[in-house]
Amino acid sequence: MRFQRVTQGVSLALFVGLLALAAYPYPDGIAADFFLRLDPLIATGTMLATGAFLVALLPGLLVVASVLIFGRAFCGHVCPMGTTLDILQTPLNPGRKPTAENSAFEATSRYRRYKYLFLAVILASAVGGVSLVYLGSPLSLVTRLYALVLYPILVLLGELGLRVGSGPLMQMGLDSLAYLQIPQKVFVTNVFVASLFAVIVGLAWAQPRFWCRNLCPAGALMGLFSRKPLIRRRVDESCTECGSCIRRCPMGAISEEPSRTAHSECVVCLRCAEVCPVSAISFSRGQSAEAGPVQVPDLTRRGVVLALGTGLLTAGLFRTSMGQPRPLTGEKPPVDAYLIRPPGAVPEPEFLAQCVRCGECMKACPTNTLQPTWLQGGWEGLFTPVLTPRVGACALNCNVCGKVCPTSAIRDLSVIEKQHAKTGTANIIRSTCLVWEYDRKCLVCDEVCLYDAVSFQAVPDRRNAVPFVVENRCTGCGWCETKCPVQGSSAIRVTLHGEVRLATGSYQEKAREYGLVFKARQTPYHQIAPETFDIPGAAPAPRPSAEPAAPSGTDLPEGFIRE
Amino acid sequence: MKNGHSRREFLKTGLATTAAMLTGSGTGIVGMSQAYANQFPDLVVVHGRRPAENARAAVEALGGMGRFVKPGNKVVIKPNMSFARTPEQGSNTNPDVVAEVARLCADAGASRISVLDNVLQSPQDCLKLSKIPAGCQLVPRTTVQNIQARRLFRETTVPKGVEVKKMEVIAEVLDADVLIAVPVGKSHSSAAVSLSMKGMMGLIYDRVSFHSRYNLHQAIVDMVTVLKPHLVVMDATKILSDGGPGGPGKVIPMDLVIASTDMVAADAQMVALGEWYGKKFKPDQVRHIRLAAEQGLGRIDLERLNVKSINI
Numbered sequence: 001m002r003f004q005r006v007t008q009g010v011s012l013a014l015f016v017g018l019l020a021l022a023a024y025p026y027p028d029g030i031a032a033d034f035f036l037r038l039d040p041l042i043a044t045g046t047m048l049a050t051g052a053f054l055v056a057l058l059p060g061l062l063v064v065a066s067v068l069i070f071g072r073a074f075c076g077h078v079c080p081m082g083t084t085l086d087i088l089q090t091p092l093n094p095g096r097k098p099t100a101e102n103s104a105f106e107a108t109s110r111y112r113r114y115k116y117l118f119l120a121v122i123l124a125s126a127v128g129g130v131s132l133v134y135l136g137s138p139l140s141l142v143t144r145l146y147a148l149v150l151y152p153i154l155v156l157l158g159e160l161g162l163r164v165g166s167g168p169l170m171q172m173g174l175d176s177l178a179y180l181q182i183p184q185k186v187f188v189t190n191v192f193v194a195s196l197f198a199v200i201v202g203l204a205w206a207q208p209r210f211w212c213r214n215l216c217p218a219g220a221l222m223g224l225f226s227r228k229p230l231i232r233r234r235v236d237e238s239c240t241e242c243g244s245c246i247r248r249c250p251m252g253a254i255s256e257e258p259s260r261t262a263h264s265e266c267v268v269c270l271r272c273a274e275v276c277p278v279s280a281i282s283f284s285r286g287q288s289a290e291a292g293p294v295q296v297p298d299l300t301r302r303g304v305v306l307a308l309g310t311g312l313l314t315a316g317l318f319r320t321s322m323g324q325p326r327p328l329t330g331e332k333p334p335v336d337a338y339l340i341r342p343p344g345a346v347p348e349p350e351f352l353a354q355c356v357r358c359g360e361c362m363k364a365c366p367t368n369t370l371q372p373t374w375l376q377g378g379w380e381g382l383f384t385p386v387l388t389p390r391v392g393a394c395a396l397n398c399n400v401c402g403k404v405c406p407t408s409a410i411r412d413l414s415v416i417e418k419q420h421a422k423t424g425t426a427n428i429i430r431s432t433c434l435v436w437e438y439d440r441k442c443l444v445c446d447e448v449c450l451y452d453a454v455s456f457q458a459v460p461d462r463r464n465a466v467p468f469v470v471e472n473r474c475t476g477c478g479w480c481e482t483k484c485p486v487q488g489s490s491a492i493r494v495t496l497h498g499e500v501r502l503a504t505g506s507y508q509e510k511a512r513e514y515g516l517v518f519k520a521r522q523t524p525y526h527q528i529a530p531e532t533f534d535i536p537g538a539a540p541a542p543r544p545s546a547e548p549a550a551p552s553g554t555d556l557p558e559g560f561i562r563e
Numbered sequence: 564m565k566n567g568h569s570r571r572e573f574l575k576t577g578l579a580t581t582a583a584m585l586t587g588s589g590t591g592i593v594g595m596s597q598a599y600a601n602q603f604p605d606l607v608v609v610h611g612r613r614p615a616e617n618a619r620a621a622v623e624a625l626g627g628m629g630r631f632v633k634p635g636n637k638v639v640i641k642p643n644m645s646f647a648r649t650p651e652q653g654s655n656t657n658p659d660v661v662a663e664v665a666r667l668c669a670d671a672g673a674s675r676i677s678v679l680d681n682v683l684q685s686p687q688d689c690l691k692l693s694k695i696p697a698g699c700q701l702v703p704r705t706t707v708q709n710i711q712a713r714r715l716f717r718e719t720t721v722p723k724g725v726e727v728k729k730m731e732v733i734a735e736v737l738d739a740d741v742l743i744a745v746p747v748g749k750s751h752s753s754a755a756v757s758l759s760m761k762g763m764m765g766l767i768y769d770r771v772s773f774h775s776r777y778n779l780h781q782a783i784v785d786m787v788t789v790l791k792p793h794l795v796v797m798d799a800t801k802i803l804s805d806g807g808p809g810g811p812g813k814v815i816p817m818d819l820v821i822a823s824t825d826m827v828a829a830d831a832q833m834v835a836l837g838e839w840y841g842k843k844f845k846p847d848q849v850r851h852i853r854l855a856a857e858q859g860l861g862r863i864d865l866e867r868l869n870v871k872s873i874n875i
Contacts, residue, residue: 163714175706179715181686485775524647524688531646531683531809557805557840559755559780560848 004269007077007084015080019146022404024366024395025526033360033406034141035080039121039449041218042356044405045133048126049353056408066408067222071229075219078265081138082144084211085201086250091409092205100243105262105294108207111214112265113299116224119217120307121314128315129349130380131486136217136359141197144383147363147373149194152185159184185361186391186479189372189383214263223264227258233266233273235259239280245272255294261295323378325349336376337495340387340476343394343421344402346409347501348377354409355423357383361401361410366528369391369478370401385410385425389494394423395528396450396477396520413507419520420507424476425498426453426469433491435466443467445492446482448530450521454480454492472516479530566757567771590866602626604871605862607673607822610875614800614820620873621796621822622667629851631794631824634672636740639733640664641792643747643762644680644695644707646809647688653803653814655689658698660798660820664745665702676705677735683809686711687805699725710735716768723858724785731768732790744792744826748799748817748833750807753770754779756839758830759797763790780850784858787826791860793810797821805840813841825860826850828868835865 015035023502036042043060047053063074065492075082101107125132136141159182169178173347205208212219213448239259246254251274253265318324325335325348341387345351354464362370362385369392372383385401387394399418402410413421426445430436441464446454453473456465469492476494484490500510513519523530556562607624609617622628632638642656650657661678668676678699683700686709690696696707710716710733717734721727736742744759751757753774761783764770767790771781799819806812813839822831831846846863847853856863 175708179708179710181712524685526685526687558753559850560844561850563845563848
């Protein structure tokens with residue numbers, strides 16, 4: 001087997017394996033976000049946007065440094081995006097036979113400059129404080145694909161498979177497999193993510209690895225530093241100029257004159273060396289005497305200036321757009337009331353600068369409450385994670401979103417700290433509440449509240465006690481909103497009112513300072529949702545057939561009747 | 564040991580086969596219980612220190628497991644194991660009782676014994692803390708499972724249902740030959756008590772609508788017109804007197820096992836023997852037990868039943 005296939009296979013397996021482990025409960029001592037932290041664009045873009053050096057993203061800078069020695073070997077061997085595109089390449093190979101003329105660097109370089117321009121846009125906007133890293137980061141894109149598109153389909157297939165296979169499995173004595181409950185996931189934007197990826201894959205019909213050659217800004221960044229890597233492609237005099245290598249180079253990095261290489265385009269896949277009939281090609285320390293490498297064409301100053309300007313302008317536009325989170329006048333910015341960020345999310349401006357929208361947190365979230373959002377967080381907030389409590393709420397003992405976040409946009413908090421990171425406050429919509437509006441008996445929000453933040457009180461004009469939220473006990477976890485039996489929109493909804501966002505420091509201390517009293521009910525560690533076993537009501541108004549209601553003032557426990 | 568088992572198995576098998584032949588009953592259970600009607604007590608209450616022994620004695624007094632389980636039968640046992648609580652906390656059935664009932668089924672020649680519940684808290688914790696899987700580990704042909712995936716349920720009609728006309732039930736239960744309820748005696752914050760009848764809600768998919776759409780007590784009775792256990796072995800080693808169904812609550816040690824072929828009678832007896840929320844209640848003070856008796860699903864008139872008490 002080819003060396004590259006081995007390295008790519010191992011790397012992709014690691015990537016997928018780590019993504020699979022990004023789940024609750026989270027195994028200690030692993031870094032599920034490792035691959036994302038290798039991405040040079042995530043490292044540089046995020047550091048520029050935040051204006052801070054982030055140690056967690058150091059691996060991305062090391063990858064950039066590595067190109068000085070190994071060239072873009074990362075692209076050819078490690079990057080799961082490149083590997084995924086390679087896997088999908090075979091059915092897309094163009095019908096026409098590649099010739100040395102139409103495959104050479106010179107003939108295939110029409111679009112190569114765009115990746116540099118794309119990089120310029122992203123870095124310039126980052127300098128302007130706005131992160132567009134997610135638009136171009138290969139690791140962010142590919143993680144989003146695997147996490148938000150492929151993973152839900154995989155678990156759906158598993159469920160459908162078991163629907164057919166449960167019977168036979170039981171007969172085979174594989175009971176645990178037959179009875180397996182596979183939690184299903186749904187995601188906002190998944191169709192869009194899939195479509196975008198389909199376009200990226202589809203472009204490979206025009207050129208193999210079209211994305212890597214022409215669009216990938218991380219590749220561009222590495223290309224800038226790999227014009228003359230220490231270890232690079234070398235062709236000795238035995239070359240017969242047969243053109244085999246040119247035809248087979250997936251990056252079109254070899255010149256019409258096959259001894260010359262665009263090293264900034266070469267991903268060190270070693271295919272040229274393998275296909276050379278006379279073994280004239282080796283990858284070794286470059287010699288100064290060799291023919292000069294081909295340069296990147298057409299990267300005009302005008303183009304670069306235009307790209308930098310576009311990036312800065314985009315940053316300016318986003319920062320002056322309604323809903324942008326930086327208070328310019330000292331007052332609170334007009335942010336969507338239901339923009340509930342994950343617990344431990346750093347303050348919104350920093351959060352937007354740090355979040356690379358990779359989808360790790362959403363993949364890892366056991367309740368599926370973390371969803372990518374469209375424009376709820378403004379233009380700048382595209383695809384960022386929000387809590388959607390109607391789908392599920394924040395699990396009491398889970399702190400995995402912070403553990404898997406590659407950029408610490410969500411802080412890695414201990415469970416007790418996370419339980420004190422107030423995400424918002426529940427708010428009762430009296431006009432739809434069964435008790436307030438219809439005077440029915442229902443206690444669900446109180447039953448499921450793990451923090452005892454719902455209090456039922458008698459009020460005039462209502463037969464049944466009605467719910468009130470105790471503001472300083474509510475963490476905004478959202479179980480009340482999830483479990484509220486009202487159909488459609490919940491009659492109790494978490495708004496971001498009262499949310500606490502800290503870039504550093506202890507949430508427990510801050511809670512004390514604010515007079516917040518978060519005392520969580522003990523639940524089993526693996527428990528995700530509070531049980532709703534004793535919903536004593538949500539019962540419809542008494543029907544004629546039902547027995548008469550117990551007389552008021554009865555001291556009998558629920559369910560018993562008088563003698 | 565092995566010999567003993569197989570001898571007993573042989574005897575039971577023979578007894579059951581003979582019984583089946585004598586009664587000429589193709590479907591077994593119904594015909595058999597009629598044939599035995601006068602031979603065995605309506606209710607058995609066993610008092611003793613060892614839960615497993617109590618369970619065994621109770622089943623023996625009712626004619627032995629061979630009366631209910633024939634060789635090759637598929638058996639479903641419904642315990643309470645819905646909460647991440649230890650046996651001492653009273654929310655789940657004592658694991659020794661469950662394991663003993665399963666063992667009796669295995670000895671009677673059951674081909675498959677499935678201990679099933681649709682748990683309410685995290686399955687991992689429920690199964691581990693309840694100790695029921697651990698207890699049943701050595702019982703042959705026995706599996707303990709939490710059932711939550713919808714594909715494992717099947718809709719069935721409730722012909723005699725007053726409110727509930729259709730419900731989704733664990734398919735394996737509908738396909739089983741024998742259904743045995745092995746509940747623990749416990750209080751319940753909305754059903755008053757959760758015993759053999761209320762416990763059957765662990766075998767259906769949509770419990771929430773029982774609480775929210777229907778009258779809970781009528782819904783329980785409707786449900787047990789279909790999910791009527793052939794045998795109830797009620798664990799009252801400890802009862803959860805209040806704070807049920809999940810607890811924590813007051814746990815009262817009683818060292819009892821109650822068994823009957825009549826779910827209503829078993830539940831009625833448990834209510835009468837236990838103390839609930841610091842008080843004593845009569846069986847007909849629990850709505851669903853009274854409703855079930857009124858609908859002819861079993862007997863609530865304990866004073867007129869043939870009750871056998873055993874002290875070990």
